[in-house]
Amino acid sequence: MRIYTLLSLVFFFLVSSFSFAQELNLPRKSPKAGIFHTIGYTEVAIQYGSPAVQGREIWGGLAPYGELWRAGADEATIMEFSMDVELEGQPLAAGKYAFFLIPQKEGKWTAVFNKTWDQWGAYNYDPGQDALRVEVDAQFSKQANQEHLQYEIIGQNVENGYILLSWEKLRLYLRVKVNTMQKAVLEITTALAAAPEAQKWRINAQAADFLLWVGQPGPALQYIEESIRQNEASWNYWVKARILAAREDYASALVAAESAKKRAGANPEDHFYEDQKREIEKLVKEWKGKE
Secondary structure, eight states, X not given: OHHHXXXXXXXXXXXXXHHHHSOOOOOXXXXXXXXXXXXXXXXXXXEEEOOBXXXXXTBTTTBOTTSOBOSSSSBOEEEEESSOEEETXXXXXXXXXXXXXXXXXXXXXXXXXXXXXXXXXXXXXXXXXXXXXXXXXXXXXXXXXXXXXEEEEEEOSSXXXXXEEEEETEEEEEEEEEXXXXXXXXXXXXXXXXXXXXXXXXXXXXXXXXXXXXXXXXXXXXXXXXXXHXXXXXXXXXXXXXXXXXXXXXXHHHHHHHHHHHHHHHOTTOOHHHHTHHXXXXXXXXXXXXX
16 A cells, blocks of 8 residues: 555656646747848848847847847747849858848948758857858848837839848848849740740830839830830830830820820730720820920
8 A cells, every 4th residue: 555655656747747847838028020122033031039138238138249140039039032032142042041140339230141940049159161251231220119029121223232130229121132134034035935926016005114114214115116116006105105214205205195195095815005094194294395
């Protein structure tokens, strides 16, 4: 009986110890956060833990100067690029990386991209796995205060953007450049080579519209002239009008706009002009004032 009681007590303590050893599923003090954005063809994604200031000393305290910091909380911050990029002018291959920072009391900070992306904090950081280190400017706001650490990805145009890290009074900008135009031109060339003759005018017009959008009206004009040569429609004439206006040739732009109107009137199946009539008339009025 005594042995049975003793065994029962041992079993009770073992079960109790095991139960207390289980991890509690409680909300994280630093919530998981993430952001995704596309610059040109390149997808940029960031996953991170978002700690709060909570009245603590952050720079030189929680994030010591001269030491590697996980640039977030808990797991290492992860940055992923779907295509090769340039960060602060330095090349980085497509892939997923752990992102760290080395804060400095004065001067530039160091941004570190490490190939071992799946790690906890910086405790097992191996500098031999670094894919890139770049120097970045750390700016501090005199008034604005960001309580929770936050990342943003801002696209400036089809090939350029930046990653912004905001926490407490820090505003850190990491410039990103991607190679969009080379791939875009290849896409256009490939599409034109594969398309039936009857569809080439559409591809040329799409190419012209894209080139106008990215600020290259000169090459855009060549594509739209070829499109009109292949098939006259209200859409491609209107693209031509916008290209000419971008080149500040408003007289010629108005002539092209009138051609767009005539083509729509000559073809009952051409609905583009009528669908866009309000916007077209608004721009035509502006151009007339600039002749």
